[in-house]
Amino acid sequence: MTEKAARTAVIDFAAQAREVARLAAGTTEEQLAAPTPCAAYAVRHLLGHLVGLTAAFRDAARKDLGPTTNTPPGAEPPEVTPQWRAELTRNLDGLVAAWRAPAAWEGETQVGGITLPGAAAGRFALNELVVHGWDLARATGQEYAPDGASLRAVLTLLKTAAADQGNPSPFGPPVPVAQDAPLLDRVVALSGRRPDWTAPTR
Numbered sequence: 609m610t611e612k613a614a615r616t617a618v619i620d621f622a623a624q625a626r627e628v629a630r631l632a633a634g635t636t637e638e639q640l641a642a643p644t645p646c647a648a649y650a651v652r653h654l655l656g657h658l659v660g661l662t663a664a665f666r667d668a669a670r671k672d673l674g675p676t677t678n679t680p681p682g683a684e685p686p687e688v689t690p691q692w693r694a695e696l697t698r699n700l701d702g703l704v705a706a707w708r709a710p711a712a713w714e715g716e717t718q719v720g721g722i723t724l725p726g727a728a729a730g731r732f733a734l735n736e737l738v739v740h741g742w743d744l745a746r747a748t749g750q751e752y753a754p755d756g757a758s759l760r761a762v763l764t765l766l767k768t769a770a771a772d773q774g775n776p777s778p779f780g781p782p783v784p785v786a787q788d789a790p791l792l793d794r795v796v797a798l799s800g801r802r803p804d805w806t807a808p809t810r
Contacts, residue, residue: 619730621707623755624737625700628658631744631752632696640688644747645805649685651747655696656686658740662699665733668719669706669726680721707733731765735779738762739799742792746805752792759791766798 632655640652649657660676667676689695706712713727724732738754739762745752770782780800785793793803 618708618710618713619734619758619761621704621734621737621758624734624741624758625704627752627754628737628741628744629697629700631741631748631750632658632693634750635744635748639748642747643807645743645801649743651744652688653685654740654743654747655692656688658736658744659688659692659695659699660686661733661736661740662696662703664719665729665736666699666702666706668717668729668733669703669709669712671711671715671717671726673718677718678721703733731761734758735762735765735799738795739779739801742796742801747807749807754792756791759795763791763795763798766795770798 635651635655640650640655642651644651644654646654664676667674707730711726713730715726716723717726717729718724719729719732738758741754742752744750766779766782769779779798782800783797783802785797785803789797789803796803
């Protein structure tokens, strides 16, 4: 595979999207106010973020640029709507289908008001699903079984971001972990989270 082909190789999001959908389905209404590893977010904000980002990255893959892709993240935590379950399911299905198209990984697109290569947007989208899947699992006390191929792809992305000294990482300062730590722990730590995070007891 040439370098260009490797950069634009299609990644199938289906397995990771199913895992996020399973976690969302297992989240109760009573858990929406619970804290998450994202200090500013309760579970309802995390789910609101997932609803928004899945729409944005779906449209970025389609090159359907507009309000979902040109709006930077807001200062206020995003809230869920009463229809969040149906919205998230629909957006996850659309995301998977959109990123299966080879054209999604080619050329340029836009997300969060930033223009970037399609292949980079695809990897950022996968990172969001993997890391926020962990956030949701930890916040709601559910087991987490991310897709192995997705984990490896996200580890590569986060390692590259952490090693780029010329630009601040968009994922937060990495948290130190042992070199032989499990793959998921290394991904979580590189995203700026503590792998041993648990919800505070009341």
